[in-house]
Amino acid sequence: MNIRLFALASASVLALGVVGAQAADLTYEPAPVVEAAPAAFNWTGFYLGVHAGAALFDGDYNYGGYQPSDDNTGFIGGVQAGYNWQFDNIVIGAQTDFAYTSAKISDDFVGAENKLNWLGSTTARVGYAFDNLLVYGKGGVAYGQSKIETVGFGDDSQWHVGWTAGVGAEYAFTQNITGLLEYNYVDLGSQDYSFAGNNAASADLTTNVIKAGLNYKF
Template sequence: MKKILLSSVALLGLASGALAADLPSRRAPAPVIAAVPVFTWTGFYVGVNAGYGWADSFDVTLPNGAVVRADSEDDGGFIGGAQIGYNYQIGSFVVGIEGDIQYADLGGATYIVAPGTVVSYDNSDWFGTVRARAGVAFDRALVYATGGFAFADNRTGWTVGGGVEYAVTNNLSLKVEGLYVNLQDDDFNFGGINYRGGDSDFGVVRAGLNYRFGTY
């Protein structure tokens, strides 16, 4: 009789365990936590900028080979324009390319090419650059160097500089940068004499706003 009772109790215990296993769990499900996207500088961007530019020197080469440095008639003026570019981030390093076109109020210069002979020169009222950029990102802050090709009218040259850019939102970033621009002046004829243009040098400090596509 005891064996029958013990067997019945065991069967009841097994049946209760099986029923309990089929019942829904009262334990709360684990919360689903979405991964926060990692910020990246990779992507295309467009923007605008404004700042100040000042002429450093204007040189001209005389027929005898002597170089005359012109006196600037204007200390400098407004610089403003637009830019477009692309960045690619590899770890903490960011490389890219940027092109810009600028209005430039840099005045002109006066050449004294010979005693009593004065030649006036008007600097271009615009210039553009196509530059490589390379820098280091500290999350949303980017410190970079830049350099490349510069042009104005039918003159060409080079530029070098650097800056700091900060992403205030996922798509908007602010930057401050400085450039040194060197352009080869045109040759010109005055009084039947050919003069060979030298270098035009000027500096630029500007702030910019970029809208960046494809932040993540």
């Protein structure tokens, strides 16, 4: 009887030892950590920004039957503000901008110089977002203040109102800072100018604007 009990106890101890050894050989491997993918950039919101570039100024004139055409390039720099709404990948927005320009055209034959002092627009934008890259088209109303100075006949300033259309791309560097590159064609239409009380000239003005800018998105 004692022999049987001893054998049974020995077998039990041996079995426990084998199981314990096998359990000791098992190594613990923690589950891999899955990092969450960064959230896609959302273009919805209000923004303010600045821009600078070049204005390729073109004018067709009529000085009492003399009808010259000329063009010149000047600096442009200003500010913009707008709001975007994003629906899936489609981004719709409204924007207004206003800028100073140094563009001017001179005509030595009549002794006149035309300066495009200010240029602005109010436009709608429609684009497609590739996450933090937005490509878009825009169009709307354009306006600008032009001044013609003459030698011996004084000067006159007029506001022109016309239209504009353009394309651009905007890239989000952070959740708040975006950069843009844009081209716009601007047609300011024709306006009459008076010197010494007479309608002595008319000017039909257009400009091509290439600009880069930065926006802060709120």
